[in-house]
Amino acid sequence: MFSGTTKHTIMKDSKIEWTDDTENIIEVEGGGFYCVKVSRGCKHCYAETFNKRLCGMKHVQAYPYKHLPEPPKLALRQDRIDGWARQKRGRKKFVSSMTDVFGEFVPVEWCYKILDGMVAASQHIFQVLTKRAARMKMIVNDYCQARGIEELPQHIWLMVSVEDQDAVSRVRDLVATRCAIRGLSVEPLVGDVNLCMSADFQVWQQGQFRNMYDSKLIKFIHWVIVGGESGMKAEPMKPTWVYSLKKQCEMYDVPFFYKQWGEWVGGMLDMNKGKVMLEDGGLFYTNPGHPPVHDWKEPVPGNEHYRMVSARVGKKVRTLYSMAEPKERPSDNALLGGFTQGKHYFNFPKYLSK
Numbered sequence: 001m002f003s004g005t006t007k008h009t010i011m012k013d014s015k016i017e018w019t020d021d022t023e024n025i026i027e028v029e030g031g032g033f034y035c036v037k038v039s040r041g042c043k044h045c046y047a048e049t050f051n052k053r054l055c056g057m058k059h060v061q062a063y064p065y066k067h068l069p070e071p072p073k074l075a076l077r078q079d080r081i082d083g084w085a086r087q088k089r090g091r092k093k094f095v096s097s098m099t100d101v102f103g104e105f106v107p108v109e110w111c112y113k114i115l116d117g118m119v120a121a122s123q124h125i126f127q128v129l130t131k132r133a134a135r136m137k138m139i140v141n142d143y144c145q146a147r148g149i150e151e152l153p154q155h156i157w158l159m160v161s162v163e164d165q166d167a168v169s170r171v172r173d174l175v176a177t178r179c180a181i182r183g184l185s186v187e188p189l190v191g192d193v194n195l196c197m198s199a200d201f202q203v204w205q206q207g208q209f210r211n212m213y214d215s216k217l218i219k220f221i222h223w224v225i226v227g228g229e230s231g232m233k234a235e236p237m238k239p240t241w242v243y244s245l246k247k248q249c250e251m252y253d254v255p256f257f258y259k260q261w262g263e264w265v266g267g268m269l270d271m272n273k274g275k276v277m278l279e280d281g282g283l284f285y286t287n288p289g290h291p292p293v294h295d296w297k298e299p300v301p302g303n304e305h306y307r308m309v310s311a312r313v314g315k316k317v318r319t320l321y322s323m324a325e326p327k328e329r330p331s332d333n334a335l336l337g338g339f340t341q342g343k344h345y346f347n348f349p350k351y352l353s354k
Helices: 048-056 078-084 109-121 133-147 167-175 237-251
Strands: 021-023 025-029 072-077 092-097 125-130 150-160 180-186 200-203 208-215 225-227 256-260 266-270 275-278 283-285 293-300 303-312
Touching: 072 109, 078 109, 109 133, 109 150, 125 167, 125 208, 133 150, 133 167, 167 180, 167 200, 167 283, 225 266, 237 256, 237 266, 266 293, 275 303
Parallel strands: 021 092, 092 125, 125 150, 150 180, 180 225, 225 256
Antiparallel strands: 025 072, 200 208, 266 275, 266 303, 275 283, 293 303
16 A cells, blocks of 8 residues: 655645645655545545546546545655755645545554654644544654653644534543644534533643643643635534634633634624625625525524524625625624634744744
């Protein structure tokens, strides 16, 4: 299944708002990428869609992101890993955006080589995102012992994806991993997420494992990304899910990065006038030809004549359906304060920046 060389696809100057570059160092021999879907957040995987398009342009086989009887042969780009230490300008690098570094299809030996490369290139910040939190914990903790280090250094940020409450178990594994910086990517957010529930768990803190009783996971997280889903099959994101996470982060002084509403923008519906007022300042009436509206069947707090809704207006469609242009600040019509589409509410703190 595994080999050593293939032509590498270099992605520079990423459009992802919270990083600088994407470094895809695990590829399919001959071109393309491979991963395996593991949860609800993988249902409409952007990487799989992009991989199909990329392989089509290269006229190579695009493997589906699922368990296969005969999985493709993969290649680790050791030359790219070795190059990180030689680069002088420090960058934020999202490692393997098209697959999962800690996927079960990636040998432990490769994970060690990737970690070695990151440790040796302290001028960069490496952002590693996984849905295999248990395997990440096992590999990273064993790696630190094998290399004789207490924990991964501060320039390596470990992150887990959390799309709904069922995925919060990944956070338990994250906080028990030997690393200095921990983050969450709550994207796509497809269900309510509560990180403030009291629970008993183990955490790696100040050079040792500690058993926490009746504590809260969010207290051991350093930053949180939140965003809705994009694409043709995107599911709507309930506005209160977003506001709940924002309030949780504010309560425990955790930096909060709001990436996007995505395909569906939250808002409220005036039941008397049939007017939909979106959080980004958009406005339209429920006349024939209006954008699709998802009614959450819940009244807006404090006003029984308004209902919470999401409207499918897309990320870029802002002049159709007689909609207002986005405002430069949160909408006056905002449900609970609101967010402007494409505007972000988090700058990297000094201790997370270089």
